[in-house]
Amino acid sequence: MRRVSRNDMIFMAVLVVIAAAVFVFFSATGKESGAYVLVTIDGETYGTYSLKTEQEIPITQDGVTTNVLVIRDGFADMTEADCPDKLCVHQRAISKNNETIVCLPNRVVVQVMGSEESGFDSIAK
Ligand SMILES: [Zn+2]
Structure with missing residues (x-):
């Protein structure tokens, strides 16, 4: 049974964007x-x-x-x-x-x- 609503999709997309931003932030600050x-x-x-x-x-x-x-x-x-x-x-x-x-x-x-x-x-x- 699939119950992935449009809101769930948006929520997941936002999470991915946040995770990517955090990763970029930490790899940029950590290496210098x-x-x-x-x-x-x-x-x-x-x-x-x-x-x-x-x-x-x-x-x-x-x-x-x-x-x-x-x-x-x-x-x-x-x-x-x-x-x-x-x-x-x-x-x-x-x-x-x-x-x-x-x-x-x-x-x-x-x-x-x-x-x-x-x-x-x-x-x-
Ligand atoms: Zn102390």
């Missing part, structure tokens, strides 16, 4: 000079963020913002954290491939990734 950061919590991917886009990223766990990562001038810097030691806040801003900021108490790791290829290598378990 390094640069995005991968944020993981307890080994699980939280998100990836381009170092070219100035942004403030609240890292939330269980509805609580535990760390705030700021990306500015191509550097990623942990500006706020609720951990007791604040070691992550005191770490230098990072910009080069494989540099990391680690917040041990919150199990948050921020790592600079370069090309997609090397990125997949280093996240492989």
Whole structure:
């Protein structure tokens, strides 16, 4: 039984266009000079963020913002954290491939990734 309506077709076409746009966006931003950061919590991917886009990223766990990562001038810097030691806040801003900021108490790791290829290598378990 086929029940593909005209609206379904439009919906699928829109999805394909969005997927293509996202793919083009990520392949264009990912290949140039390094640069995005991968944020993981307890080994699980939280998100990836381009170092070219100035942004403030609240890292939330269980509805609580535990760390705030700021990306500015191509550097990623942990500006706020609720951990007791604040070691992550005191770490230098990072910009080069494989540099990391680690917040041990919150199990948050921020790592600079370069090309997609090397990125997949280093996240492989
Ligand atoms: Zn910390």
